[in-house]
Structures are given as C-alpha cells and as structure tokens.
Amino acid sequence: MEYIAPHIRQLDTLLAGKSHISASFLIEGDEPALVEAGAQSSARTVIDALQAIGIGPEDLRWVIVTHVHLDHAGAAGDLLAAFPKAKVVVHEVGARHLVDPTRLVDSASRVYGPLLDTVYGRMTPSDRDRVVPAADGMEIAVGPGHKVRIIHSPGHAKHHLAVLDLPTGTLLVGDAVGVLIPEVGILRPATPPPDFNLEQSIRSLGIFRSLNPTDVVLTHYGPVPDPMETLLAAEGLLVQWVDVAKMELQQNPDATVQELAHVFEVAFRDVYKEIAPEDLSMFELLNGLESNAAGISRYLTLQQDAHVGGR
Numbered sequence: 123m124e125y126i127a128p129h130i131r132q133l134d135t136l137l138a139g140k141s142h143i144s145a146s147f148l149i150e151g152d153e154p155a156l157v158e159a160g161a162q163s164s165a166r167t168v169i170d171a172l173q174a175i176g177i178g179p180e181d182l183r184w185v186i187v188t189h190v191h192l193d194h195a196g197a198a199g200d201l202l203a204a205f206p207k208a209k210v211v212v213h214e215v216g217a218r219h220l221v222d223p224t225r226l227v228d229s230a231s232r233v234y235g236p237l238l239d240t241v242y243g244r245m246t247p248s249d250r251d252r253v254v255p256a257a258d259g260m261e262i263a264v265g266p267g268h269k270v271r272i273i274h275s276p277g278h279a280k281h282h283l284a285v286l287d288l289p290t291g292t293l294l295v296g297d298a299v300g301v302l303i304p305e306v307g308i309l310r311p312a313t314p315p316p317d318f319n320l321e322q323s324i325r326s327l328g329i330f331r332s333l334n335p336t337d338v339v340l341t342h343y344g345p346v347p348d349p350m351e352t353l354l355a356a357e358g359l360l361v362q363w364v365d366v367a368k369m370e371l372q373q374n375p376d377a378t379v380q381e382l383a384h385v386f387e388v389a390f391r392d393v394y395k396e397i398a399p400e401d402l403s404m405f406e407l408l409n410g411l412e413s414n415a416a417g418i419s420r421y422l423t424l425q426q427d428a429h430v431g432g433r
C-alpha cells in the first residue's frame with residue numbers, strides 16, 4: 123500500500139482481478155478512516171490489505187464512501203462486520219441505500235447485467251445506527267488536530283461527496299472528475315444514469331478548484347498529474363460529450379443508447395486509437411460508452427421535459 127501523501131495510503135482493491143482500476147484510501151491516525159469501501163467482491167482484498175499493515179478488527183473507525191455505486195460502497199456492510207468499531211459515512215441523500223440496498227442492487231443489476239455477480243457483487247445491509255449521514259462541510263477527526271472535511275459534489279450522482287484531507291490539502295474525488303486509468307492515460311468523464319447532471323457536475327468541479335487542492339485523487343485510479351489542469355479538462359470534456367450527444371439527438375431524436383454509444387466511439391476514435399485493446403476493455407468495464415450514453419441521454423431528456431413543462 124503505497125503512500126500518496128503523508129499519512130494517506132492507496133490500496134488497490136483488484137476489482138475484477140485487475141490492478142490499477144479501482145482504489146480505496148487509508149487515512150492514518152488514531153481513528154483511521156478508509157475512503158471507499160470498494161465492491162463487495164473486493165472486501166476480502168481490502169480487509170487483508172488493512173490487516174497486513176496492522177489495522178486489526180478493533181482499529182478502523184471510519185469507512186467513508188464517496189457515493190453508493192457498487193464499486194464504491196458495495197463492501198460497506200462487509201467492512202462493518204469485519205471492523206466492529208467502524209461507522210460508515212455517506213452523503214445524507216444516499217444513506218438509506220446502505221441500510222436497505224434492495225432498490226440499489228435492483229437498479230445495478232439492470233445497468234450491469236451479468237457483470238453484477240461476476241465482477242461487482244452485491245451489498246450487505248449496514249446497521250442504521252452505524253450509518254452516519256454526512257452534511258456538506260461536516261468534519262471528521264481521524265487523530266488529534268487531524269480532520270477531513272466532507273465536500274458535497276453532486277453531478278456524477280446526486281449523493282456524491284469528496285473528502286478533503288485538511289492537513290495535506292489532498293482531495294479524494296471519487297468519480298466526480300472522471301476516470302483516468304494509468305495504463306490508458308486519458309481522462310474520460312463518468313456520466314452514468316440515473317443522476318448524471320451537467321450543471322451540477324460543473325458546479326462541483328468549480329468547488330474543487332476553489333479548494334486549491336495539493337492533489338486530486340481519483341478512485342479509478344490514483345493522483346492525477348496536474349490537479350488544476352485536470353479539473354479544468356474534466357469540465358471541458360463533460361461539455362464536449364454532452365454537445366456530441368445533443369447534436370446527434372437533434373438529428374436522430376429516437377437514437378438508442380447503443381446508437382449514441384457508437385456515436386461517441388466514432389467521435390472520440392482518435393483519442394483512444396493508441397490504447398491497447400486490453401486496457402481499453404478495462405476502461406469500458408468501469409466506465410463504458412453505453413453507460414455514459416445512457417446517463418447523458420437521460421439528462422438531456424429530463425432537461426427537455428423540464429423546459430417543455432416550464433412553458
């Protein structure tokens with residue numbers, strides 16, 4: 123588990139048996155916090171990795187999830203079972219899903235299909251009294267004089283939050299900035315259904331910039347090379363992807379998600395042409411063109427409905 127900042131370690135959850143696609147982060151202190159539970163399929167890997175560096179069953183105090191998608195929060199219930207003194211911190215809007223994951227798992231099974239069980243796993247419910255709903259700006263002490271701050275950052279999901287480590291200025295951003303797999307080296311926006319919202323995403327990226335973070339760290343995967351540049355690039359990419367979809371849907375209002383995904387593939391072919399097919403397929407697994415197409419198409423439809431309804 124390598125250090126990415128003083129007292130912050132990055133843990134590879136080996137999602138789908140692959141390295142460098144999905145991470146959790148340990149913020150060390152007297153009351154250590156794990157940011158991102160990971161998928162249920164990774165629970166064993168995470169527990170073993172923590173134990174290997176001396177975090178025993180009685181030691182972990184916090185599990186903070188950036189949002190309740192299964193690759194981030196799927197293992198929350200299993201981690202609470204393995205670490206009886208820990209509580210799970212989640213955006214107040216997402217908290218109920220950890221207590222009763224039925225609807226979450228149902229909708230994930232529609233999005234992931236067979237990958238749900240082969241790659242992600244499901245979710246063990248968390249005890250209500252061990253779930254801490256986080257308001258924006260809430261601070262959590264991980265040690266004397268060492269706090270982390272919860273930053274609400276909707277857009278990728280309406281219940282998305284980021285975690286700012288106050289002593290170092292390291293900002294753990296979940297999926298709010300996108301996905302950048304080191305082997306691929308290209309930032310891609312993550313715009314899944316049902317919540318993706320362009321305006322909210324742009325606002326959240328602005329909040330991140332205003333924090334002037336020392337480092338911006340993606341769950342998929344790790345610290346980005348240049349924080350400010352990446353935050354700006356993320357905004358530009360979101361606008362670009364939404365514009366491509368908007369143009370297509372103007373010409374072909376009944377385009378299916380698959381057709382829209384193909385439009386993205388063609389539009390961005392040059393961007394990905396140097397990438398090895400194996401690396402590209404990992405990218406697709408995490409953050410597929412169809413998922414982005416479905417999220418953007420839903421966002422544009424809702425926006426249009428709101429506009430028509432407003433007249």
Ligand SMILES: [Zn+2]
Pocket residue numbers: 189191194278279297
């Ligand atoms: Zn997500």
